[in-house]
Amino acid sequence: MRDREFIEFLGKGLYLVRGEAVAILTHAGGDPDSIGASYTLINILKKIYGTKRTLFTIPSRPSTHSKALLNHLNLMIDDIEGHEGYFIILDAGSPEQIEEYQWIFSNPEKVIVIDHHTTSIGSYPENVRLHVSDEYQSVCEIIYDLAELLNYELNTLEAEALFAGIYYDTVRLSVADKSSLRVVCRLAEKGVNPVEFLSKLETKIELSERIARLKAASRMKIYRIGELMIVLTRVGSYQSSCARSLLSLGAHIAVAAGESDEGVEVSMRAVNEVIEKYEIDLGKDVAEKLGGEFGGHGGGHAAAARAYCREGDIDSILSRCLEILSEKLGSRAELMET
Ligand SMILES: [Mn+2]
Structure with missing residues (x-):
């Protein structure tokens, strides 16, 4: 076990909800x-x-990727409006990430947060019960x-559900440490078949998503910062899928922005x-800063992040x-002719 003391504290913290009604929330999407x-x-x-x-x-609406996993697990989304009882927030490093559900903080001592992001955790209201450790690579x-x-x-x-989280939060195990890998092996013993399971989650690229990716590629502006290729693009939907696909085209860093109900979403x-x-x-250096400067919020991981700008x-x-990227990377951005 990575941190027994932390887990024992969590196990005890959850005594609070024994016999009670509980609503669980993820971060937006x-x-x-x-x-x-x-x-x-x-x-x-x-x-x-x-x-x-x-x-x-799931606050906001589930992403396409999320829907495939929900279907596989047969996990239904409930209406929690007016829920009385406890709330448990998972994997949301700051309160803004639960979007429209800010009302749950009217009774902060009934809110429990379990997470592995610590940077903005201080922005949760006082009396919210935090179980947060950045020693962990995944919730x-x-x-x-x-x-x-x-x-x-x-x-x-x-076991499959937990495997999925560890697999993606460690960027397909490429940054997984000894402890994450140990857990993956234990999960494999419970019957997870990664090839079969992952193909269920990954084969479905909707036509609309393909169109968005292709439009994103055709509209992108290419910049050079020192030895790095940075691309910026605008696209009406599937911003994160588009940004991801531009990396496989050859970009070192890809940014895709588009209008959403929430303002401008930047992946x-x-x-x-x-x-x-x-x-x-x-997450820390770019998305958080960008969201803050444009009246919204942002966050995420080192290699994958999102900001909402209002x-x-x-x-x-x-x-x-x-x-922000050129400041951080220490050279000026030059636009490449296309
Ligand atoms: Mn996570």
Whole structure:
């Protein structure tokens, strides 16, 4: 177990919800880590803590990737409006990430946060119960350790759910450390078949997503910052999928922005060599800053992050993003002729 003291404190912290009604929330859009952890935690709460009602929701709307996992797990989204009881927030490093559900903080002592991002955790209201450790690479591993502490026997579906979170939060295991890999091996013993399971989550690229990716590529502006290729583009939907696809075209860092109900959504991705060599963290150094400057919020991981900007137009947001990147990377950005 990575951190027994932390897990024991979590196990005890959850005594609070014994026999109570609980609603579980992920961060906006959800991702495999938050959904996989929610699925398994729901079962643990029902069986070990005897919760009387356990609801689940994803703020904003589930992303396409999230929907495939929800279907596989047969996990339904509940209406938690007006829920009275406890709330557990998973994998959301700051309160803004639960979007429209800010009302749950009217009773902060009934809110429990379980997470592995520590940078903005101080922005949660006082009296919210925090169980946060950045020693962990995923919330799914925290829930795995909790199951181990409680002697809870995971079934195959729960093992798959946790595997999904660890797999994606460690960028397909490429940055997985010894502890994450140990858990992956334990999960494999529970019957996870990675090839079969991952193909279910990954084969479905909708036609609309293909169109968005291709448009993003045709509209992109290419910049050079020192030895790095940075691309910026605008696209109406699937911003994160577009940014990701531009990395496979050859960009070191890709930024895709587009209008959403929330204002301008900016997704960014970087290849790992750049993250390591330049010690840049897109979540902390770029998305958080950008969101803050344009009246919104942002965050994420070193190699994958997102900002929501409520003020400003796409062009000024993208050029500020480029400025932040060049400051951080220590050279000027030059536009390449196309
Ligand atoms: Mn996570």
